[in-house]
Amino acid sequence: MDKVLIIDDNTGIISALSLLLSLHDIQTLSAITPQAGLQLLRENPDIGLVIQDMNFTADTTSGEEGRALFFALRELQPDIPVILLTAWTQLEMAVELVKAGAADYVGKPWDDNKLIATIKNLLELHDLQQQQRQTQSRAQQAREQLRQQFDLQDIVYRSHSIHTLLEVATQVAHSDVPVLITGPNGAGKEKIADIVQANSAVKDGPYIKVNVGALPEDLMEAELFGAEAGAYTGAGNKVRRGRFEAADGGTLFLDEIGELSATGQVKLLRVLQTGEFQRLGSSETRRVRVRVISATNSNLQQMIHDGSFRQDLFYRLNVIELKLPPLHERPEDILPLARDFLTRSGKQLGPQAQQSLMRYSWPGNVRELHNVMQRAAVLTRGDTIEESTLALPEDTQLKVPEHSFEPSRELLEQTLISCNGIIAQAARELGLSRQALYRRLDKYGIPY
Numbered sequence: 001m002d003k004v005l006i007i008d009d010n011t012g013i014i015s016a017l018s019l020l021l022s023l024h025d026i027q028t029l030s031a032i033t034p035q036a037g038l039q040l041l042r043e044n045p046d047i048g049l050v051i052q053d054m055n056f057t058a059d060t061t062s063g064e065e066g067r068a069l070f071f072a073l074r075e076l077q078p079d080i081p082v083i084l085l086t087a088w089t090q091l092e093m094a095v096e097l098v099k100a101g102a103a104d105y106v107g108k109p110w111d112d113n114k115l116i117a118t119i120k121n122l123l124e125l126h127d128l129q130q131q132q133r134q135t136q137s138r139a140q141q142a143r144e145q146l147r148q149q150f151d152l153q154d155i156v157y158r159s160h161s162i163h164t165l166l167e168v169a170t171q172v173a174h175s176d177v178p179v180l181i182t183g184p185n186g187a188g189k190e191k192i193a194d195i196v197q198a199n200s201a202v203k204d205g206p207y208i209k210v211n212v213g214a215l216p217e218d219l220m221e222a223e224l225f226g227a228e229a230g231a232y233t234g235a236g237n238k239v240r241r242g243r244f245e246a247a248d249g250g251t252l253f254l255d256e257i258g259e260l261s262a263t264g265q266v267k268l269l270r271v272l273q274t275g276e277f278q279r280l281g282s283s284e285t286r287r288v289r290v291r292v293i294s295a296t297n298s299n300l301q302q303m304i305h306d307g308s309f310r311q312d313l314f315y316r317l318n319v320i321e322l323k324l325p326p327l328h329e330r331p332e333d334i335l336p337l338a339r340d341f342l343t344r345s346g347k348q349l350g351p352q353a354q355q356s357l358m359r360y361s362w363p364g365n366v367r368e369l370h371n372v373m374q375r376a377a378v379l380t381r382g383d384t385i386e387e388s389t390l391a392l393p394e395d396t397q398l399k400v401p402e403h404s405f406e407p408s409r410e411l412l413e414q415t416l417i418s419c420n421g422i423i424a425q426a427a428r429e430l431g432l433s434r435q436a437l438y439r440r441l442d443k444y445g446i447p448y
Contacts, residue, residue, distance in 0.1 A: 002123045003046055006030045007037035007069065008053040008085065013108075017051060020112055026119070032056075034069040041076050048126045049103075049119060051083045054093065063093035070097050079129055081122040085110075103421075122421075124447035129417050139163070146170070151198040155191055156340045159330035160410070165322055166195065172320045173199035178272060180257075180317045181295040183324030186367030189295040190255065192322055197251045202291055205250025208243050212264075213256030220264050222280050225271075231281025244277060248288040257317065258298030258309060265310045272316040292317070327362040327369065331411055334358055334369065341370050342385075345377035352387040355429050360392050407432075409444045416446065 004021055006014050009032045018028040029044060031037035034056060041047055050073055054066030066084065073082055081103035086094040094105035103122050106115055143163060146152065150170040157163065172179065173196045181189045190209070197207050215223050222232065226242030243252060254260075260268065271277045272292060276285050294317050303309035327334065334357050338349060349357070353376075362368055372392070376385045407415075407430055419425040427437040441447075 002048050003027045003029065003044065004119065004123075005037060005040055005044070005047045005050045006052075007034060007050065008032065009056045010053070013053070013085070020116065021119070024116055024120070026123075034065065034072065037069070038072055038076065041073065041080075045077075047077075047080065048123045049081045049083065051085060051106075051119075053085045054087075067093060067097060070100075070102060074101060079126075081126055083118065083122070121447055125416075125421050128413060128447065132413055132417055151195070151203075153191060153194045153198055155188075155195065156333070156336050157330075158332040158336050160332075161325050161330050162333065165192070165324065168320075169196050169322055170199050172196070174201050176201065176291050177319040178292045178294065178317050179320045179322060181293065181322045181324060182300075183295075183297065184326045184365055185297045186365035187324045187326055188366045189297075189324055190253070192324060193253045193255075193293045193295060196293055196322075197253070197291075200251060200291060202250045206247050207251045207253070208247040209253045209255065210243050211255045213259040215259075217261050220261055221267065224264060225267055225277050225279055227280035228282045231279070239279075242277075242279065244271060244288050244290055245286065247290045249290075251291045251293060254292065254294040256296060256298075257294040258296040258300060258303060262308075262310075265313050269310065269313045269316060272313075327365045331358060331407070332414070334362070337366060337369055338373055341373035342377055347377045347380055347383060347385050350384045350386045353385050353390055356387045356390055356392055358429055407440065409446070412437075412440060412444060412446055416441075 002025075004026055006017050006028055007030070008014050008017075011032065014030045014032070018030065021028050029040050029047065031040055037050075037052070041050070052066060052069055052073070054063040056065045056069075063086075070082055070084070073080065082101075084094045084097060084102055084105040085108060086105050087108055091105075091107075094102070098105060104118055106118070139158075139160070143157075146163070146166060150166075150173075152166065152170075155162075155166070157166075169179075169192055179193075179196055181192050183189050193209075197203060210224065212220065218232070221227075222240050222242065224243050226245055227240040229237045229239050231240075254268075267277055271288070271290070275289060276287050278285055300309050300314050300318075304311045304314055335349070335354060338354075338357055342348065357369075364371070372390060375391075376389045379389050380386075411430070415426045415429050416423075419429065423434055423437060427434045430437060432440070
């Protein structure tokens with residue numbers, strides 16, 4: 001049963017409120033002095049809401065006693081909703097306290113129906129906040145446990161999707177099966193590869209990284225598999241040792257694997273199947289033991305359909321696939337990443353700058369966020385980065401069409417809680433209109 005604390009020196013008001021709430025199955029506790037009310041709050045941590053008067057001494061109408069009580073309540077329980085009972089003489093003080101975090105103020109005499117509706121909404125929101133804190137606490141514990149068990153390479157994240165991906169990545173890291181990391185450019189695929197390698201059985205062996213997309217096609221085979229002296233124009237008289245040989249006994253990370261030539265694909269398939277290959281210009285078969293991690297932003301299934309990527313190679317590479325979502329699909333990670341990128345600069349983000357970061361669609365993903373933070377830190381003279389310094393393009397803000405940004409239930413709840421239930425502020429942070437936010441809250445049955 002919900003529990004409400006009433007603090008008022010007028011026993012008639014306490015009785016009237018207690019009766020009204022009891023008719024709606026809401027339990028009440030009461031106190032006639034601020035000191036007694038604070039003690040009850042200490043003894044009953046399950047209290048979900050406080051209704052307090054603004055004056056407790058006869059012939060006093062300033063509201064200063066109510067103001068002191070409000071801040072004392074907030075010190076004990078910073079997130080507990082507080083409704084102020086006011087007379088017209090304390091209206092200005094009540095408005096000031098609402099700005100300071102009070103949930104609402106109600107004039108005497110009150111409208112029973114409106115008051116009950118307000119109380120029920122606030123109790124539901126408070127319950128939601130409690131559940132959200134418990135969920136966040138469990139998530140934090142899970143993140144810490146994963147960090148203690150594995151080397152996560154100082155990755156910064158808060159989203160459930162990345163946590164799930166890391167659980168799989170660390171689980172398969174110790175085996176020697178090939179891993180394919182898929183996701184858009186700039187999302188952090190190389191970071192995931194680093195984590196797989198750091199927790200692998202060959203973590204102490206060589207770790208060779210190759211950006212296949214950056215290799216000229218005529219040199220790609222020589223770079224990967226090596227070449228004998230004079231095997232191609234410009235090779236010279238020296239033997240070229242390929243990346244597979246360099247990675248023997250360790251890990252080879254092939255980024256942009258979709259750019260590999262048809263001949264390179266055949267040779268790569270042979271290495272994955274047998275551990276054997278031949279240098280360019282040589283008939284000698286060489287054997288290596290290499291853990292292969294590959295990554296791509298290409299749609300390999302479509303490339304197979306088009307005939308530009310071998311299906312048998314895809315199946316060899318795709319023993320374990322780790323799908324890395326774009327940044328706009330995991331908005332919980334945006335601000336933690338942004339703050340981490342600013343650590344060395346000592347700068348901090350202003351409120352409007354934070355909202356702007358959350359509204360932006362991040363087509364360049366984590367890499368773009370890193371560049372934006374670096375630029376903003378350099379251009380900001382003071383300690384606080386403002387929205388104007390970010391200079392984010394307006395045409396990629398998550399505003400219209402609405403279907404381009406569909407916030408999850410978790411993000412809706414987190415944003416509503418962080419904005420203390422203020423719909424207009426929550427809508428601004430999410431880049432939605434208030435009507436669009438109301439529709440989504442109704443869809444998920446989230447109280448507001």
